[in-house]
Amino acid sequence: MTSYVATERSVPTPTTVDSSRLRLFCGNSNPALAQEIAGYLGIPVGPRVSKGFADGELYIQIQESIRGCDVFLVQPTCAPVNDHLMELLIMVDACRRASARQITAVIPYYGYARADRKTAGRESITAKLVANLLKESGVNRVLAMDLHSAQIQGYFDIPCDHIYGAPVLVDYLATRDLGEVVVVSPDVGGVARARAFAKRMDDAPLAIIDKRRSAHNVAESLTVIGDVSGKTAVLVDDMIDTGGTISQGAKLLRQQGAKRVIACATHAVFSPPAVARLSEPGLFEEVVVTNSIPVAPEDRFPQLQMLSVANMLGETIWRIHEESSVSSMFR
Template identity: 50%
Template sequence: MNEEELHPLLVFTGSANRPLAERIVESIGIPLGAATITSFPDGETFVKIDENIRGRDVFIVQPTCPPTNHNIMELLIMIDAARRASAARVTAVIPFYGYARQDRKDRPRVAITAKLVANLLVAAGVNRVLTVDLHAQQIQGFFDIPVDHLYAAPVLYRYLATKGLSNLVVVSPDVGGIKLASGYSQMLDAGLALVVKRRVDAEHTEAQFVVGEVSERDVLIVDDLTETAGTVTSAARILKEMGARRIFAGISHAVLNPLGIKRLKDSCLEELIITNTVPVPSVEGVNVTVLDVAPLLGEAIKRIHTGQSVSSLFRVDGKTILL
């Protein structure tokens, strides 16, 4: 039996988060596909697939995190290269889907960029998308191809089960995240609260009041994404003022910039729990726990490849996760 018969599944990676891709193929038990990715002096990206992929089931791992535009373009070029090399199917594994916050016209004369990115992926030739914790679940409907939307919640749940948290309350740091927080509260058999905020500008938010009881209770703030950390740190501040005991934050995608890191250092968070969907930032002075989603993505890739259901990945300890 030749190598192609042994390994009809191939996983390639762009440059956005190679360590995650290496952990994914390790969990599957196959080598990482060979590809050359370089840039011309003018910044143009060059991609060459360095092995035969004709008739193979190809998965390309590339979160579209900063530098967002570069990583999206690199992903599109890799998809095109795979399609032109006669891959049987190309699946884009996008652990973090950039531009997801631009999912609607919330003011006049603006683009719906999340839909534009979906159009670009399909035009490049992708057959399927695998992603984690979309900022807005309706983005799945922007695609006319299958989208497998995974949750980081099972990974976070298993970690929190080891923490021995007592009298826990799950908190949404804003109104838009209440459904996510409600799902976590049911999964953890915890209370539910909401911080109502006011956005000052793109980098600043102001927590105004709390709906729910948090006094003398452990608190878990949950969100899908943080960049400037303004929402989570201002929520933590008002929760502490309301008498919360210990404050944790569980966030799927930590796309932190220098301002966000500074805010976290000055915050009252006891622990920041994140995943490795994007490259893990160095945050000295903050208690950061990084959870690995590679086994989750690896199992999903295997099931997609073999035509099995991925719905059991939404169950943990007999509970179905509905976020």
């Protein structure tokens, strides 16, 4: 099994890099993740002031010198997406005006990623618009995790490091006694993701759920392509939003004789009524997600298992700062 969990910095420190010039700041979307990343790197989260005015405008001030520094801003653009995106843009502008040498936007969850193409006339490709906004605000590089579609990397006119949550999920599953496993894609569009996941799980067999989607956030699963009878079915997706696709898929897998069903996703968006669907008794044995997005205490349920991606993000940040290979982490 090929998997990766960062436990230490494994690359030599180039003599040309001044590690004292590394700075980490965060917005309000996921400060707990930023604190974990900072702990891995052995540096503090930088001080800043963030406050809102009566009319809803946001004020941000960086409270230490970052002149000539490599600055990393940790801010997943999760709900409320517009507020967190605007906060990130203002932080970038503040850092640019403070003469940072390089600004990297660390976006574990990239909001608006599903608006990545036109499916009808007169629609916006908002994933590209956000990429343009980041560049124009002063971002020099983007670090993202499990983008909804691979082509989004090409929307950036600046370097984009794209990493994956699968190694962390697979490492967790390796500690479980799962018996005979089949990896299941909840739709045809996720086959490549599921195939890569299955390869990491000792080349486990692959199954696909054929579905029809009648509207946004509304999906109807029809049939399973592949053998799941008597096996542990691991449903793999990049995110769980309302939970409709993955819960309908789980019901179909149960009907087709799956012994156990485990859901795995990097991003726990969990828009209503996701929690009610995912916590339905007898449906999922576990729902395994990462902390790329914070999950409120009231949205947690017995089947939920949250894994940290802080070490992996921290290792990636360190390698970017040291100008070392990122892709070699996943070989």
